[in-house]
Amino acid sequence: MGSINLIVAFVYIVFYGLQATANAPALIKLKSAAAKGAVCLDGSPPAYQLDWGKEEGAKNWLLHLQGGYWCTTVEECRTRMNDSSGLGSSTKMKSSYFTGILSNNETLNPNFYNWNRVFVRYCDGSCFTGDKQESSADGPFYRGGRIFSAIMDELLKLGMKNAPNVLLSGSSAGGLATMLHCDRFRNRLPNSTKVKCLSDASYFITLNNPSGFVELHGSAINLPVSCTSNMDSALCLYPQNVVQDIQTPLFLLNSAYDTFQIAATIRLPKASTRSCLYNLTGCPASVWKQWKNFRLKIMQEMTMGNLSRRGLFINSCHTHSQSEFQSKWLGDPKSMLDNMTISDAVGKWFNDEKLIQLIDGKHTSPQQCVIDASEPNSCNNYTWGASYLCNTSIVI
Numbered sequence: 001m002g003s004i005n006l007i008v009a010f011v012y013i014v015f016y017g018l019q020a021t022a023n024a025p026a027l028i029k030l031k032s033a034a035a036k037g038a039v040c041l042d043g044s045p046p047a048y049q050l051d052w053g054k055e056e057g058a059k060n061w062l063l064h065l066q067g068g069y070w071c072t073t074v075e076e077c078r079t080r081m082n083d084s085s086g087l088g089s090s091t092k093m094k095s096s097y098f099t100g101i102l103s104n105n106e107t108l109n110p111n112f113y114n115w116n117r118v119f120v121r122y123c124d125g126s127c128f129t130g131d132k133q134e135s136s137a138d139g140p141f142y143r144g145g146r147i148f149s150a151i152m153d154e155l156l157k158l159g160m161k162n163a164p165n166v167l168l169s170g171s172s173a174g175g176l177a178t179m180l181h182c183d184r185f186r187n188r189l190p191n192s193t194k195v196k197c198l199s200d201a202s203y204f205i206t207l208n209n210p211s212g213f214v215e216l217h218g219s220a221i222n223l224p225v226s227c228t229s230n231m232d233s234a235l236c237l238y239p240q241n242v243v244q245d246i247q248t249p250l251f252l253l254n255s256a257y258d259t260f261q262i263a264a265t266i267r268l269p270k271a272s273t274r275s276c277l278y279n280l281t282g283c284p285a286s287v288w289k290q291w292k293n294f295r296l297k298i299m300q301e302m303t304m305g306n307l308s309r310r311g312l313f314i315n316s317c318h319t320h321s322q323s324e325f326q327s328k329w330l331g332d333p334k335s336m337l338d339n340m341t342i343s344d345a346v347g348k349w350f351n352d353e354k355l356i357q358l359i360d361g362k363h364t365s366p367q368q369c370v371i372d373a374s375e376p377n378s379c380n381n382y383t384w385g386a387s388y389l390c391n392t393s394i395v396i
């Protein structure tokens with residue numbers, strides 16, 4: 001129970017992470033999708049935000065899938081329908097600011113700033129995989145896979161079908177969705193289109209209730225067949241069981257000290273150590289030891305198998321999600337590896353300049369990277385997530 005709330009806390013972090021400065025394109029609600037049964041958990045239409053490209057980028061498309069954990073029981077999904085962040089209903093969504101990989105500023109996002117950039121909003125609780133026909137009239141509806149497909153239909157019509165270059169990306173739950181959909185997405189575009197996938201902060205080595213997830217949402221038909229034909233479909237949510245078979249070029253970006261996974265998998269024993277999730281100063285050695293073990297394990301898993309086509313960027317920032325936060329994407333030297341920003345690395349990899357595989361083997365402790373103004377950063381700060389994590393009367 002504690003860990004579920006803890007995880008929900010990060011929903012807020014990912015969502016608010018985008019609200020820094022810069023532009024916030026209008027929300028576009030796709031009402032026609034409802035005819036295809038593609039609806040949010042509460043039955044409202046799915047939505048996306050689009051900032052049109054220009055100049056030499058005008059024909060290229062970047063699709064970034066929003067994150068925000070998932071729901072694995074009817075109750076959790078029902079609660080999500082009312083969530084004020086809009087993770088279960090487009091009636092509650094607010095338009096998000098476009099920063100980091102979505103920024104329209106050439107200095108802040110040199111490789112993609114002038115592409116058509118789409119932020120695909122997440123309101124299905126299933127990483128865009130659900131597809132269940134039956135549901136009670138007032139929800140929850142389990143239709144994430146149909147949402148993905150309906151929004152793709154729309155974007156293809158708006159010009160994506162003629163794009164020379166397309167990048168499907170996503171962070172956290174959105175990055176997991178990116179992995180799961182990567183090859184099928186690729187197959188919807190002409191062979192002549194260069195298509196690649198970027199998965200940020202989504203190499204989950206443990207998951208909360210994966211069998212509940214797949215069964216509840218009816219996700220199995222939208223998971224990679226290469227995996228579901230070999231094992232229990234619930235296991236096909238795990239990156240280590242799908243990454244091997246993805247044919248489309250894939251880039252994995254992750255911190256070896258991902259705060260979401262650390263919070264979800266390592267129980268912080270005492271309230272006094274909980275603030276370590278935000279502030280490394282004064283964090284006791286007992287906590288660090290567990291984190292170091294986590295680092296070794298995730299690094300080992302991410303580098304397993306045939307690496308001949310997999311892009312990798314594994315740094316040590318004390319954070320979760322790096323493509324959406326401007327300072328990590330480009331700006332903070334501590335998030336760089338080999339003198340390369342994440343923005344640089346992804347750009348060079350997309351443009352085939354070289355196979356980027358950068359792994360921080362040097363820092364055996366987490367690095368306090370710059371905290372964007374919109375990130376929670378202390379126990380008396382504003383988000384529900386922070387107040388929960390730091391509430392000393394709750395024992396996790």
Ligand SMILES: *[C@@H]1O[C@H](CO)[C@@H](O)[C@H](O)[C@H]1NC(C)=O
Binds near residue numbers: 079
């Ligand atoms: C969701 O909000 C509606 C309307 O405010 C309310 O009737 C319902 O009880 C709420 N459901 C949950 C699970 O909070």
Ligand SMILES: *[C@@H]1O[C@H](CO)[C@@H](O)[C@H](O)[C@H]1NC(C)=O
Binds near residue numbers: 105106107108
């Ligand atoms: C782009 O970002 C840079 C660096 O923050 C800033 O100096 C510049 O004014 C921005 N350009 C625009 C057009 O907003």
Ligand SMILES: *[C@@H]1O[C@H](CO)[C@@H](O)[C@H](O)[C@H]1NC(C)=O
Binds near residue numbers: 191
């Ligand atoms: C696209 O490539 C695939 C795999 O190489 C091939 O099977 C298919 O026929 C190609 N489609 C077109 C329209 O060329």
Ligand SMILES: *[C@@H]1O[C@H](CO)[C@@H](O)[C@H](O)[C@H]1NC(C)=O
Binds near residue numbers: 306307309
């Ligand atoms: C790794 O993948 C590449 C590209 O698909 C392939 O050419 C190569 O044979 C594979 N290597 C091994 C050891 O399987």
Ligand SMILES: *[C@@H]1O[C@H](CO)[C@@H](O)[C@H](O)[C@H]1NC(C)=O
Binds near residue numbers: 339
């Ligand atoms: C790092 O990159 C910058 C800008 O590309 C360059 O000016 C600098 O010399 C590089 N530093 C090292 C140590 O390679």
Ligand SMILES: *[C@@H]1O[C@H](CO)[C@@H](O)[C@H](O)[C@H]1NC(C)=O
Binds near residue numbers: 280281
């Ligand atoms: C981090 O913790 C240290 C020691 O407890 C404290 O002095 C510092 O103000 C904290 N920093 C922030 C940003 O909360």
Ligand SMILES: *[C@@H]1O[C@H](CO)[C@@H](O)[C@H](O)[C@H]1NC(C)=O
Binds near residue numbers: 373380382
């Ligand atoms: C939370 O932190 C931000 C950034 O440091 C600061 O601007 C804001 O005032 C803080 N909010 C509260 C309630 O302390």
Ligand SMILES: *[C@@H]1O[C@H](CO)[C@@H](O)[C@H](O)[C@H]1NC(C)=O
Binds near residue numbers: 387393
């Ligand atoms: C801390 O948690 C306790 C127990 O759940 C709750 O009663 C209390 O209101 C919480 N305090 C804050 C400041 O959120």
